[in-house]
Amino acid sequence: MNRSLENAKKTTSLASQIQAATGIALHHCYQCGKCAAGCPVADTMDLPSCQVLRLLQYESPEFDRQVLQSEAIWLCLSCETCHTRCPQDIGTPKVMNFLRGEAMRLRLAHPRSKDTQAFHHAFLGSVGRHGRLYEIGMLMGYKLRTGHLLKDMALGSKLHEKGKLNLLPHAIEDKAALKRLFKQTLNNPDSKE
Amino acid sequence: MRIGYYPGCSLKSSAREYEESVRALCAALDLELVEIPDWNCCGASSAHVMSADLALGLRTRNLAQAEAAGLDEVLTPCAACFSHLAEARMELADNPNKRQEVADFIGLPYSGRVRVLNVLAVLDRYRDRIAAKVKNPFRYKVACYYGCLLVRPPEVVQFDRPENPQSMDRLLEAVGAKPIPWACKTECCGASFSVTRTDVVANLSGRIVADAVKRNAAAIVVACPMCQSNLDLRRPEINQQLEQEHGIPVLYITQALGLALGIDPQQLGLQRHLVPVELPEPEPEVVTADDDDDDD
């Protein structure tokens, strides 16, 4: 490969984008595996966290794609166990977050992440409208997006009985400031509704 | 004493009893809570997936509003909100350019002066006062459950120890409780997966409930609405997963301390739990360290 191609690869690889966006240098990971050893969901991940990082270290389009299509990036709970224990201080949860965003943007996200994506959209839709989370509105939005119309109905009425659900949204006063913030920071316009 | 207060969204709805017990306990300790004017959602785990700047903006706007209100410290009882606000503060601390960019996004000046404190850090300051005010010693074996975001990652939370934290244990000891040694102090409960991946929550929270029960705790004590709701609201799914009927209640630290101080259970919102708060007979007055750590 000639030099300019090599350079192009280095600037467009996920690893270089991650370093630019978060400051995390993935080549510092020396594959000790301590992260995955303590990860509460490692056993359900198609790629344990250390393997996600290993694939990214190659900076190859093929492996980058494999990572973006994995289910693992959607199973990470951001519990910070891996990050806290990592001898190289790799902030894996931030990496996972970045990867989820990219997977959505490039429409490569794993099919089983559909519900989680719908949840994020419904959540942010609610916060964008009211400035605070309106749980009933958010859950309705989620149900409509996913078709899980009946899930947790019994739980919902229990919550209502216990006085734990607001029937109306409590909006903040300066909604205009929030609208501006959303507009300036979201490049993906349909993540707003 | 006065301190700033960021309730966050869940304390105003599904975790209403956390706010009720925080307020009741702080009133009993003469600590006045000043709610941040026009606070907004911290973005939880969703904003960051869409845009790091959006997440940073949502978080920082609350800190900027607190600054504008002349506050120096903000009590943030929700562990997730606490971690998000503290992280924003840390990210902007040595980055004046980013600080300016975010200030422009939110249309408010932000200097980084306000400190963010979790509920355990604030209550720890009042431990002597709490001990002196005990009316009904909380003589139970308790499983102190810290979860993830109160103690991790250390550079963000700047609090306690990440693997074997002690602050909640000390607070409960101060009111007569006996914290049990157990394996799940800082294990993850399944966090924000309650709605989307209930199976993951049932599995992870199930391990926590099972360990607490096995070691004869009378209650699990938490300091996070997400932990509470996963262990309490998702108990039917947990019990199904474990194929057992576990009735161990899940109390907020502010409820456990409030009960010890003689605050009315209704005022602490105990009636709002899904798993009824029924405690066994209190342990005998003198509990020595080695008497009954049965390991069946």
Ligand code: SF4
């Ligand atoms: S613990 Fe850190 S260094 Fe070790 S494999 Fe995981 S990320 Fe790499």
Ligand code: SF4
């Ligand atoms: S933050 Fe994600 S990858 Fe890291 S230990 Fe937790 S669940 Fe696993």
